[in-house]
Structures are given as C-alpha cells and as structure tokens.
Amino acid sequence: MMIWSMTVANDTAQSDKFDYRPTVFLPKTDFPMRAGLPQSEPKRLAIWAEQDIYGQLREARKDAPKFILHDGPPYANGSIHIGHALNKVLKDIVIRSRSMLGFDAPYVPGWDCHGLPIELKVEEQFKKKKQKKEDISDAEFRSACRDYAKGQIDVQREEFKRLGVIGDWDHPYVTMDYRFEANTVREIGRFLENGGLFKGAKPVHWCVSCATALAEAEVEYEDHTSHSIYVKFAAGEDLSDIDAALSGDVSIVIWTTTPWTIPANLAVSVGPAIEYSAVRITDSGDNTNLKVGEILILAEDLRAGVLSAIGAEGEVIARFNGGKLDRRRFRHPYLEQDAPVLVGGHVTLEAGTGAVHTAPGHGQEDYEIGLKYGLPAFNPVGSTGLFDAGTPVVEGRHVYQANAIMVEHLLSCGALLETSEIKHSYPHCWRCHKPLIFRATPQWFISMETNNLRDKALAAISETTWTPEWGENRIRAMVEQRPDWCVSRQRNWGVPITAIRCEACGSHKVTTPAVVEGIAKAVELGGADIWFAHDAAHFLPDGATCPDCGGNAFARETDILDVWFDSGSTHACVLEQREELTSPADLYLEGSDQHRGWFQSSLLESVGTRGRAPFKGVLTHGFVVDKNGNKMSKSKGNVIAPQKIIQQMGADILRLWIASSDYSADIRISDDIIKQLSEAYRRIRNTIRFLLGNLDGFDPAHDAVALSERTPLDQWVMHRLSRLERHVHACNESYQFHRIHQEIHNFCSVDLGGFYLDMIKDRLYCDGADSARRRSARATLYDLADTLTRLIAPLLPFTAEEAWDHLPGSDEKSIHLQSFKPVADSSIDDAAWDRFFAIREQVHTAFDLAKKDKVVGSSVAAAITVPGLDDAFAESVGESWEQLFIVAKVEAGDAITVRAADGIKCPRCWNVGTPADPAHAVHNELCPRCFEVVAD
Structure with a gap:
C-alpha cells in the first residue's frame, strides 16, 4: 500500500542548505504496522476477561430492547473444527453488531452432552482399562459419560473464546445439568399429557452396529x-x-x-x-x-x-x-x-x-x-x-x-x-457409517397428526423469516413428508422417557402431570440417574392403581430420549428459564443440515407444547469445503484446522475470511484464500494506521470542525463515509456480512487509498499546523478513524480494540461497549464527481505511460494538458486542478498530454514550481506555501 511508504520517502526530504524534516508533520502513532495477532490476541482476551467486558456490556444495555440469538448446542466431543469456527464467528458478528446497533443482545453458549458418541468414547476408555461394559454398573457408566462430557466442554470453551467470541462463558447451558434434565422431563411429560406421545411397534431406522434406533437427523446417505x-x-x-x-x-x-x-x-x-x-x-x-x-x-x-x-x-x-x-x-x-x-x-x-x-x-x-x-x-x-x-x-x-x-x-x-x-444412495448411521436397516420395534413416537402437529408446524414455518429464503421451502418439504418422530433410544447416556406403565394392561395413564412433576423435582436434585436408581413405586403416590384396569403393579420405561429432543427443548429449558433471555428467540443460526436436525426438532417440540415456533427468524449457512469444492476429509488430507490459522495468522484473519464469505452457499477455504484475506486485512489495518498517524496531538474536544466549515473535499469524503455507514447498518440488519467487508475494503482501497488520502497528504504534512485546510482534514480523519473502527468491530474485534486504544479522545471503555453512530452528511453533486473521476482515470493512464517512457518520475513533477475541464467544478470543491490531479501544472488542451514541469523542486514538499524568494539566503528554493510556514 502506498499510503505509508510515501510518507517514509518524505522523511528523507531535505535541502543541502537546511534540514526541513523537523518542519514537516509526518505521521506518528504507536499503532504498529505489523499486527502480530497470534501474540497480541491472547493478551487482549486476558484484559477483556479481567475487565469483564461481557458483564459491562450487559449493564450498559440493560434498558435497551432485547435481541436474542439462541445458540444451537455443539456436541461436547473433540476439539472444534473449521465448521464450528464458521458457526460461532457468524453468531458473534450478529451479537456484536446488534449490540452496537443499540440492542441488549446477551449470548448464552450451550453444549449438547448426551448421546451415543460420548457412550462410545467412554466404552473405549473402559476397554483400555481392560474392563468390559457388562461388568460396569449403569450408574458408573453414566458417571463416566458425565465426566467425559465435562472435560470436552472445557476444551471447546477455550477454543471458542480464542476466536474472540463474546458471551457468558462462565454460565453456559449444558443439557446434562440437573435442572436442564428436569425441564426435559417436564417437556416430554407435556406430550404424554396432550396425547402426542405414544408407544407403538413401527419400523424405524435402526443401526445394528450401535444397537439403537436413529432419528431422521442422524441418518446420512452414502453410496452402497x-x-x-x-x-x-x-x-x-x-x-x-x-x-x-x-x-x-x-x-x-x-x-x-x-x-x-x-x-x-x-x-x-x-x-x-x-x-x-x-x-x-x-x-x-x-x-x-x-x-x-x-x-x-x-x-x-x-x-x-x-x-x-x-x-x-x-x-x-x-x-x-x-x-x-x-x-x-x-x-x-x-x-x-x-x-x-x-x-x-x-x-x-x-x-x-x-x-x-x-x-x-x-x-x-x-x-x-x-x-x-x-x-x-x-x-x-x-x-x-x-x-x-x-x-x-x-x-x-x-x-x-x-x-x-x-x-x-x-x-x-x-x-x-x-x-x-x-x-445407489442408501441410509447409513451418522456415527459408525454402517448401513442401516428399517426394523419394527416397540418405540416411543411423537405423532405428527395428533393435535394437528404437522399442520401447525407448517403454519409456523410460514410465520418465520428464513435467511436465505430458500430455507423455508427446504424445511417445509421435510415437515410435509416426515413420519412420526421416534424419540426413544435403547442406550444408557441420556434423559429417560419418564413414563410408568401398568404391568397388567400396559397403560401409561398412571403417569399423570402430578407424577411427572414429582419426577422432575427429583431429577433437579439428583439428575436423571435418579430414575434408574428406583423402581416405579418410588415415583407414584401410595396406593396408586391403573385408571384402565385397576392394576397395582407398575414398571418404569428404560429407554432414553433422542438427543434431538434434548436440544429441541432448549427453548423451554434455557430461553424460558434464564432471566436475561426471552422466548421465542429472534434468531436461530446453524448450518443447512439443521433443517432436518435442530431447527426441525425445536420447531416440533415448541409447536407441540406451545403452539408456536421457538424462533422468529432462522439463518442458515453452508458447509466449509476445500478450494475445489470438496468436502473436508482427513482421508483426503484437505482439512484445515482453525487452530492452525489462529496460531499462524491470528483469529482476526480467520474471522475476516468468515465475514467475507457468502455463507448462503458452501464456503471455500485454502491456504491461498487465507493469504488473500490477510492482504485485505493489511489494507484495512494500514488505512486505519495512516488515519491514526495523522491525528498525533489531535483533541476532538477542541480540534473538531463542523462539517459545514470543512473544505468541499472533506465534505465529499464525509458524504462517502455517511453512505458507507448507512450501507453497513442495513447489511448488519439483514445479516449480509460479506457485503460489509466488500464495502469497507472498497472504501479503504478506492475512496481513501486511491484518492482522498493522496489528496490531503500535502496539506497534512506541509501546511501550517493551524491552517484551516489542515484542521479540516484532521477533523475529517478523526471521523474516518472513529467510524471505521466502530464498523469493523463486530468483524475484527481484536484489531478494532487495538485501534480504539490509539484513537485520540476515546474513553477508557472498550470499543465493544460503544454503539454505531450515524455520520453527518452534506449535499454532494455525485454526477459532477463521477465526471471528474472518469477524467482522472484517463489522466492516470497517461501518467503510467509517461513514467514508463521516463518522461516524468512522479506526478508532482509533471505538467499536463486536459481537455474539457469544468472550471466550475474545481471552484465548487475549492481545489485547483493542480491539487485535484496532484501535479505541478494543469492547462487546457485538445488531448491529455504529460511532460516534465518547469520550475524548481521545493526541498520541503517536493512540489515543482517557482520559489517564493529566490534571493533568500537560506530558503531560496521553497515554494510560497512552505516559505510562509517555515518563516512562521
């Protein structure tokens, strides 16, 4: 980028007779050119933790309107992969942007902790100890599963925090917590009460390797x-x-x-x-x-x-x-x-x-x-x-x-x-990848027809905002065709189906709402293990008899619940239970596979018990694939771990890749793509560094200049900044984050780096310290730095905080406690500016040829002729044509020509022209502007 390198060249500008360097206002800032993100980001995380930025943000927004993004719980098993990083960073961008839009947007992360994968991991642990599963009590096995899940949560929590994701990490929701398990018992009890839950022998997807029924969301289709x-x-x-x-x-x-x-x-x-x-x-x-x-x-x-x-x-x-x-x-x-x-x-x-x-x-x-x-x-x-x-x-x-x-x-x-x-394509188990069979066994089902669950779910789908829009048709087709929901599993680690049956006639009517509540309260105290520790009579009132046959011998069901019911109940077990949250949520955000998974199980559970969807909006993102569009696979050797990118380049680079990607389709990643994003990051960072460097000594409380009093050129860039801010605002509201990155990068590259900053360097470096032009420019640079730092904060939280620390006048509060703020605008003749930029592009093309032919070395030493100049435009913007084209001389002509300008190169500003006082004993080569500044 030329912004900073040209200032370094200027640093060597001096006369043999006099050292003018101390008289030039070169950029000065402690904001480093090299980010060093892998080293600086962990330190920043420690500061945020010490300052409790999340707690401060909750306090700052306590009276603001709520925006609730509900976290779909990742499974507590293994380190996070690139798909996890994509999902969590997108959520974090939503949370941070909504907070800066003025909402109270708490984020409560969660984990899914029950289910077969954890059981298999624990079985492996026992095998390594030479212990067979049949020799281990159910209570011991379940305890080992709980300990394993807890350890995995701790691993994933630190990895998510390293991504810069802000949230209530000290108080997440966990599906194996006793209170969560108790509320899950209450939720399945609601279906039992309203008749939506029944037991029957129906064919279901069955894995003979795992010896259990599977839900639709646990079925993967592979060639067979x-x-x-x-x-x-x-x-x-x-x-x-x-x-x-x-x-x-x-x-x-x-x-x-x-x-x-x-x-x-x-x-x-x-x-x-x-x-x-x-x-x-x-x-x-x-x-x-x-x-x-x-x-x-x-x-x-x-x-x-x-x-x-x-x-x-x-x-x-x-x-x-x-x-x-x-x-x-x-x-x-x-x-x-x-x-x-x-x-x-x-x-x-x-x-x-x-x-x-x-x-x-x-x-x-x-x-x-x-x-x-x-x-x-x-x-x-x-x-x-x-x-x-x-x-x-x-x-x-x-x-x-x-x-x-x-x-x-x-x-x-x-x-x-x-x-x-x-x-052909054939159903396989999502865990062991073995072919499945359809097998009729006694299972528990939630009926899609009882209580009109299917029709109500379809109506709720229509009332939900889907991003992208095709998500609605996708889930609608699935709900229209899906069979009854098989919610029972023949495993150990999970929330039990807390139904009690009559041994004489098989009726479950003895499991009244009062009995379910008693079971739930017991689970709150001792966890779901309490169900397996006692016989059925323990949970029934004395003298209980079967309402259907009068029998008095009862047995408890031993199947556990489908883990999709666990996660589908989070709206009830989390949103309705935590004071800072509300239900329904404003947004659920997960990968496109969750149309048949969490989105659908949450929808059916909520509609079946509340008569409405648990969400107002649903955002879907694609999967991460390699540069050729292939699925990530260890066997193919094309897996890119987020930890590797963070260690080598920093979390903000990974976040920029995510923010720059159109998540509505599958997202490609490769070393080359990440390298390109690091270049885009460098452009944004160096632009902010240039802005900060030229604000040395600036005090916004005393040095501010009203927009109406600034130069037309500064008003033009403020107009562009205002448009950028409005566009980013709209993109944040519609979750179009890749367009935010495009607009910010384009603004830094074209509007600033390609024009405005080049235009004002001369006045920033060489005008008098208190000249009106320089004061106007510096006030504008402050607004640019302040606004850009706010706009990038949801995308690049580490870099934004670092820039905020170096911004003059910023208070001690974190950038992440701030809000977006509108940028003052003024009336600009965009059509006239467009005509100027079209001519300027032609002039630059002529410059390139002239430099190649060694006619001139730089634009400031050139004289040009340009046809069709609109003098009224130059007058309206308060700049000479020489200043607008950054050349020594501009004349009207029939064609664009470039030649070396006549005159002497000013040793202070390097502009070519006529010295102010050729006879001066010391400053005889200075141009009039520099002569006046130095004389003062």
Whole structure:
C-alpha cells in the first residue's frame, strides 16, 4: 500500500542548505504496522476477561430492547473444527453488531452432552482399562459419560473464546445439568399429557452396529452396493374372473434391493390406477426359473425393461388396472403363507416392476399400507442384526449375510428371475457409517397428526423469516413428508422417557402431570440417574392403581430420549428459564443440515407444547469445503484446522475470511484464500494506521470542525463515509456480512487509498499546523478513524480494540461497549464527481505511460494538458486542478498530454514550481506555501 511508504520517502526530504524534516508533520502513532495477532490476541482476551467486558456490556444495555440469538448446542466431543469456527464467528458478528446497533443482545453458549458418541468414547476408555461394559454398573457408566462430557466442554470453551467470541462463558447451558434434565422431563411429560406421545411397534431406522434406533437427523446417505432381484410370487387362487386369459401358471413379479427382507414379506402392493399387463412368455432364453407359456403380471410401462432384464420375450394377453388385484391371493416364494395384493398410492413407475414386495416390519410405506389392511409389523430381526430363532433359511444369520443367502435360496426354489448388483444412495448411521436397516420395534413416537402437529408446524414455518429464503421451502418439504418422530433410544447416556406403565394392561395413564412433576423435582436434585436408581413405586403416590384396569403393579420405561429432543427443548429449558433471555428467540443460526436436525426438532417440540415456533427468524449457512469444492476429509488430507490459522495468522484473519464469505452457499477455504484475506486485512489495518498517524496531538474536544466549515473535499469524503455507514447498518440488519467487508475494503482501497488520502497528504504534512485546510482534514480523519473502527468491530474485534486504544479522545471503555453512530452528511453533486473521476482515470493512464517512457518520475513533477475541464467544478470543491490531479501544472488542451514541469523542486514538499524568494539566503528554493510556514 502506498499510503505509508510515501510518507517514509518524505522523511528523507531535505535541502543541502537546511534540514526541513523537523518542519514537516509526518505521521506518528504507536499503532504498529505489523499486527502480530497470534501474540497480541491472547493478551487482549486476558484484559477483556479481567475487565469483564461481557458483564459491562450487559449493564450498559440493560434498558435497551432485547435481541436474542439462541445458540444451537455443539456436541461436547473433540476439539472444534473449521465448521464450528464458521458457526460461532457468524453468531458473534450478529451479537456484536446488534449490540452496537443499540440492542441488549446477551449470548448464552450451550453444549449438547448426551448421546451415543460420548457412550462410545467412554466404552473405549473402559476397554483400555481392560474392563468390559457388562461388568460396569449403569450408574458408573453414566458417571463416566458425565465426566467425559465435562472435560470436552472445557476444551471447546477455550477454543471458542480464542476466536474472540463474546458471551457468558462462565454460565453456559449444558443439557446434562440437573435442572436442564428436569425441564426435559417436564417437556416430554407435556406430550404424554396432550396425547402426542405414544408407544407403538413401527419400523424405524435402526443401526445394528450401535444397537439403537436413529432419528431422521442422524441418518446420512452414502453410496452402497446392493443385490437387485426380480422374484415371482405365484398366484394362490384362480384369477380368471379378472380376465379369462389369467388362467394357468400365473405369477406377479416384484423387484427389490433388500433381499434380506423377503423372510418378513407379508404382501405385494400395486398402484390402483397403474395399468398392468398379463404377459405370456414366448421365449424364456437361458432363464432356468422361467418356462414358455407361464404368465407374468407386470406394469405395462415397465414391461419391456423387465423382460429385457430377465432375458425373456412374451406377448400381452390381457390388461387391467391395479385396483382389480385388490386382496387377491398370491403366495410367498418359499414360505407356506399367503402374500395378498394390497392397493396403495405409494407404488410408482420410477423403477422395478410396478409390484412392490411388502414387509410392514421393514419399511415406513410398507407399514402404513399394512396398517390399512390390518397386517402386523412383523420383524424377525434382533437388535444386533441377527435373525430370530425359527426364521426359515436365515435363522441366526446376520442381515449383512442374508442378502447372498436369500439370492441363493430364491434361485434354488425357482422364484428368482434375475439378480445383479446396483449402486445407489442408501441410509447409513451418522456415527459408525454402517448401513442401516428399517426394523419394527416397540418405540416411543411423537405423532405428527395428533393435535394437528404437522399442520401447525407448517403454519409456523410460514410465520418465520428464513435467511436465505430458500430455507423455508427446504424445511417445509421435510415437515410435509416426515413420519412420526421416534424419540426413544435403547442406550444408557441420556434423559429417560419418564413414563410408568401398568404391568397388567400396559397403560401409561398412571403417569399423570402430578407424577411427572414429582419426577422432575427429583431429577433437579439428583439428575436423571435418579430414575434408574428406583423402581416405579418410588415415583407414584401410595396406593396408586391403573385408571384402565385397576392394576397395582407398575414398571418404569428404560429407554432414553433422542438427543434431538434434548436440544429441541432448549427453548423451554434455557430461553424460558434464564432471566436475561426471552422466548421465542429472534434468531436461530446453524448450518443447512439443521433443517432436518435442530431447527426441525425445536420447531416440533415448541409447536407441540406451545403452539408456536421457538424462533422468529432462522439463518442458515453452508458447509466449509476445500478450494475445489470438496468436502473436508482427513482421508483426503484437505482439512484445515482453525487452530492452525489462529496460531499462524491470528483469529482476526480467520474471522475476516468468515465475514467475507457468502455463507448462503458452501464456503471455500485454502491456504491461498487465507493469504488473500490477510492482504485485505493489511489494507484495512494500514488505512486505519495512516488515519491514526495523522491525528498525533489531535483533541476532538477542541480540534473538531463542523462539517459545514470543512473544505468541499472533506465534505465529499464525509458524504462517502455517511453512505458507507448507512450501507453497513442495513447489511448488519439483514445479516449480509460479506457485503460489509466488500464495502469497507472498497472504501479503504478506492475512496481513501486511491484518492482522498493522496489528496490531503500535502496539506497534512506541509501546511501550517493551524491552517484551516489542515484542521479540516484532521477533523475529517478523526471521523474516518472513529467510524471505521466502530464498523469493523463486530468483524475484527481484536484489531478494532487495538485501534480504539490509539484513537485520540476515546474513553477508557472498550470499543465493544460503544454503539454505531450515524455520520453527518452534506449535499454532494455525485454526477459532477463521477465526471471528474472518469477524467482522472484517463489522466492516470497517461501518467503510467509517461513514467514508463521516463518522461516524468512522479506526478508532482509533471505538467499536463486536459481537455474539457469544468472550471466550475474545481471552484465548487475549492481545489485547483493542480491539487485535484496532484501535479505541478494543469492547462487546457485538445488531448491529455504529460511532460516534465518547469520550475524548481521545493526541498520541503517536493512540489515543482517557482520559489517564493529566490534571493533568500537560506530558503531560496521553497515554494510560497512552505516559505510562509517555515518563516512562521
């Protein structure tokens, strides 16, 4: 940047006869050129902690209107990664900017502490001690989980604080705190009371490796190779009444990519309006399980593809819609049981045969159509993926092995028509990354239909402000399609589902609101462990009986709650509990994956218990990817840790990368990108340093100059500053932080560095100390420094505080206790200035050529001719054309020309011109302005 280097050159300006350096007002400041952020930032954090800046800010804003950003809790496991840094810094920018906009914007960070990942980490710890999990009591195991989570919170807390994130770090919310657990008990009790919570055997995503059910938000889709099979289900009755041609050897053909579910088949589903064809085989090719003359029922639109796949040819002998097959009896391919035809709208023509193998215990749509027809949710698979004893063909075998076994058995029994492998997107466990299965087990669900939860949630979505706007459609589609929320888990570490059931009839009605409150109060004193330490009678009043059957023997449920219910309850357990917070929150801010995670669980929990969303607005950011747009992965070696950037360059550089990024899409990061941002940082920092350097000795209380009394040039830059401040204000309100960075950087580079600061150097350095022009310029520089420091404070808190410390007249209070303030503006003829800048650009192009040809060495030694000069403009801005173009001489001409100026170079200011007094014994080379200053 030229601003500072030119002043250094000026420092050497002197005459052989006289040393003029002491007479020149060169910049002077202790604000260093080199930031040294990795070393200075920790010291600054220590000062903020000692001064309790967060507490001071709360006191300063105690009577201001509230703005509540509610922290989505990160999981307490492992050091933070670059995605954590992105999320927390964006939140911090929101909090800091809203505070400076005049709001009381408290920030209470939180942590999610229950769940499987912590259990697995603790299991590893016990294994290292040669202790098996079955030899450890549940109480000891849960205590170890609590200790592990606490240690992880301490690690992450320090890493978040190192990012410069301001908040109530000494009093965060933690989902394993006793009071939080107690309020979670109260929240699930609300659903039990209003009928929204029920227990039923429905198929859910199940991880056989982790041996637990999973929520939708815990499912990741990855590529997986499955067996694809076409299987015949033979007709178990005469179908000639549908069409006379349907006589003889008739089968309906299904296609599936989960052969392991064939043992659980109870039916075949068809589409009511789909046209089906009866195809008589005329050529079976090499297919040993197909013979000429037999009849296959296939969807007409898929007929040709299926025949090609099974290597056969045939003729259509009849057509009919699926509705005519309703409840017709077909047979399981190898079990002695019927597989009736069910008619359902879930059957499509996207792939397969138009007939769907239906196992109600292993699929949501299968379950729903089975429920309609009264079929049970039959599931022969145990929790670890082994088939139950007595299951034909696959007894005791694992589901991962069953695919190949089924293929071989179906081939041998004559039902398999074709098999191949298909690569497709398949659900996997978010923790162990193993393929999932759908498995019907007794689970607790929150109904999407009871109390109109789905419709109410959709209405709440419409009433919420979504940033970016596409977030609304994304979550709306998910809520419209989602099944009932499975909230039970078969693990140890979590808040229990505190329901008590009658051992005689299974009713849970004995768990009244009064009983739930009693349990919650016990949990407040002893934590969730208290539930597992006592039997059901401990939590019931003496003499309690079942309202349904009168039984008096009870048992407590042992499942724990889905951790998404924990975090989804934070609006109730945090926002409604802490005095400084309010509910609903003004903003939830998380990554785009939380449309199916925290945003959705919070929405459903709040709507289900309060009838409204827990938020007024939701902001979504993308994921961090490498420079090529690839997902961060240790195996790819493209992971960039925030700790590394902070150690090498400082947190403010990392924050500037975040602030400069358009978070509405995925955000790229690389060493080169960070290096570019460090250059942008240097531009902003050196601009502020130049401003501060020229304010040495300035006292805003005595040296201020009213805007109306400043030079037109200073009024112009104040006009630009006012526009910048208004734009930043609007961007802060709309969370467009990358535009703030763009505008500030552009202002520093173009308006200041590219024009204004060059224009005023001469008067700052060489005018008399109290000249009107210099006083006007210095008052303007103060306003520039003051405003820019405030504007960058939410983005670059460390640098802003450092600059504030060096700003003349700033009080001892931190910049982060200040507010944004509007900048005074004046009427400016923007069109006239635009015409001037267009001419100036042409002049600069001519200068570049002249310098290249060695016609002139610098602009101050040049004489130029310029056509079409608007003298009225120069007069209106109070500057000569020489001053506006920073040259020795400007003349009117037909074209832009550049030549060396006539005259003598002033040894003090280096301008070329005629000396004031050529005959003076000492100062004979000084220009008139410098002669007057030196003489004084």
